[in-house]
Amino acid sequence: METKQNLTHEQRLELANKKAAELAAALDNDRFRLHYHLMPRTGWMNDPNGLIQFNGEYHAFYQHYPFEPHNGPMHWGHAKSSDLVHWEHLPIALAPSEPYDLGSGNNGYGCWSGSAVDDNGKLTLIYTGHVDGNNPVEVQCLAVSKDGVQFEKAANPVIPGPPEEGCFGFRDPKVWKHEDKWYMVIGSGKDGHGKVQLYTSDSLHHWQYSGAAAQSDGTMGDMWECPDLFPLGEANHVLIISPMNMGSTKTMYLSGSFNYDSGKLETAYSERLDYGFDFYAPQTLLDDQGRRIMIGWMNIWGAKMPEQEDGWMGAMTIPRELKLTEKGTITMEPVAELTALRGKHHSLERQVIERDTVLRLHALQSDALEIVAVFEVSDSHEEEFGLLLRCSADDSQYTEISYCTSNGQLLMDRNQSGQGDGGISELTIEPMERGRLKLHLFLDRSSVELFINGGHKTITNRIYPNPDSLGIKLFSRQGSTILHSFDAWELQSIW
Template sequence: MNDKHKNLIKLAHQSIEEARKSVEDNHWSMNFHMAPPSYWMNDPNGFCYFNGEYHLFYQHHPFSPEWGPMYWGHAKSKDLSSWEHLPIALAPSENYDKDGCFSGSAIEKDGKLYLMYTGNVWTGNNHDTDLLQVQCLAVSQDGIHFEKISENPVIEQAPEGDIHPFHFRDPKVWKHEEVYYCVLGSRTKDHVGQVLLYRSLDLIKWDFINVAAKGEGNFGYMWECPDIFPLDDYDVLMMSPQGMKEEEYLYHNLHQSGYVLGKLDYEKGILEHGEFQLLDYGFDVYAPQTAIDEEGRRIMIAWMAMWESEMPEQSHKWAGAMTIPRVLTIEEGQIVSRPVPELKTLRQQGDSIGNKLILGEHRLQGFEGDSYELELVIDAKGANEFGIKLRVDEDQTEETVFTYNRSEGMFTFDRNKSGKGPKGVRRAPVNLVENKLHLHFFVDRSSIEVFINDGAKTMTGRIYPEKKSLGIMLFSDQEVEVTHLNKWNLNKSIKPYVCNEE
């Protein structure tokens, strides 16, 4: 590691350490979600399984809780439930990445871990038009300390054709039949989202193959953070389109995250695919990235925030967090997301009820909390509208409301009374299964994720309630039966940050 790179990382660690206590004292700081020890976090990067451990890198600005020149933060886990912070992996130290080590991915080669990322340089004051982006590599023997290779940048410019010359980023690399491939987020010169496919024999010399997929209709002006991977009988293209227009209950976030299912022709470099589908119907999922582990599971993690969204935690010197890891499968032509079963190891104290009839509103006494897992099945009987309220205070001035409406066939996540921060309502189409609704919640101190009907739909959102808002309430317009409800308090799973300047 050259001296400039080492010194930038040392200064970053000192900055993180100075702000760490403010984060730890904040009642919104996360218990079991991966979040920065302090200051800014966005996209997951380099999510991989290496030498028997899961590694998660992330976009990180270690000098303020706002987005800035990007570094790569780093954490690892043996089991996807408990995480420990590691030294920062990348700093913007070179001429080709001096304004940011932007998003990318990781791959093992010859026993070493390689990071492929976008080097960003601002060429003027307008960050939409005045930029130069190139693709770069860094390598590590131990998976912790990284050296940028002398051949950088390994992809110096966008290809010829109807490809925007500057917006050209977020490489996701994988190996297929002894050849390395990477896909890059791009747009046309007229600002239509697309992805580019490259191949390489050694990770250093890359050849452009083709525009693998391009948007048609309401598909946004830029596709960020693409990820192509095989799953069951499909090749999946997962990406985050920017600029999709609202359609009924769809696409109400500033930017979206979703996928298409198809088949990639590796020779022609074209992915024939079906329609776009959302990964999550809530507020705060962006830049998802997947990894495959030794069990062959395809696991996804995403940034649990949204661009230009209000982030009240910034006043406590941090911003951003990751979703819990989710196992992906394909069932009936769509991706199903389930929480990784390893999270069960975090369960602490448990409480349960069964065969309870609910009419009107009912507060669950003794089921309070701000960091828990909650699973319940509701038999709708003849009710049209029913649901659950979480993080409720004593007089219900604060509450986060989840409602199912049978006549509309819609499930609603309402955070208009969730406390500080952004408001709003998101809706997802949901069918009852044998007249029952299955809900699986993961509630942390400033977030809620719900898996509906065993992961057929998910909804995720950041919330910022007062510390005292701990209650749980059930409600229904006609009698329903809670056939079972289980709640477990969850242990803190992120090890305390230890400053490491090595």
């Protein structure tokens, strides 16, 4: 753990990278290590930061404490990819080193979350400097790179504090350019209402406050972390937030129209973004194909994290492409590039799964799978059907995905999933055209990501079964079920 004081930023980066390499080399248990998700070499990972396509490559930064697999003074980890599938770890980009981001002890300071932009060929990071005990606690800062790897901090802070007294938080800047002006949204809250503060700039170094772009009506949390405001579809914008103190809802989106003259988002629709336990602080980027791509942190604060025992913690979701429907709802689907991971293919023809039957797929034994299962939902409104994942030989471990035709409720039950937290994720969804339910899922050793009916709803969860719990089953209860089609691919590791 880092204890030395009076070190330069470069010296702190050198210390962090050296320690990370040493600890990564010493990792000797891969029971929960993911095959095809971005995760830290060692230490702690949380929020994705600075997602950007720069000089033809995708860059993902992230909140990182390289010295221990626990939350500590935040650095910015860094990885890049040419295809959104295969990731290469780069040197740590930021370390706390200055009065506005360096404190004392093991917590309460650091280079907190933010974003990245291409400023005339210079990869520029915009982040929150957080130091408990400072007044103000949180300020907004810049760091600039000419080569996309080594970063120098600017004359910081560029925003020296919140726009008003009594703010609950002032962090996580997301910056973009519209026409000839820079825009920044910052997460905040006041008097029990989460809000997003808006700033504008001509140069990134000098910012003007433009008021609140959007705020809660009192029912959507008391502080909005990690805001991301972006255009999606024709004449529409979407604001993604991670509201604090809103019960089981950890992420939301608001869709509507954003007026660049007034700086206000007129919301037409709002909904929970993901219905799982382990999805937080997502961020998006716009790539050169015009796609809006999102990656989220595939964990959640306060959860049991069994991988900490092995010297690391945290992972990112697979990249997801966002689209906006005519109703103002978002769909999320895995990026097309992920098909490159597909290996051995397994399939089943259309068939009836009889009442109270469990069908074990003996040929399918893997902890890294993509599965697309399509069921025909009958008019009888009696049956319950679905899949059992990562089943042990004695059936004591499994993760269940089920759909009940009587009420349209879809569940992911991880109460028998292994060492991690239990709990049931639930949502309600109607069948697609011709009465079909499509379950598209990605299973990766200690995670499950489920995309339902073309990504109209998603569930993201971490699971921690024993390494030898590899069985996959289909089932039907209370009535018979027609399996329209079933395709599964064993997925290759990117590491």
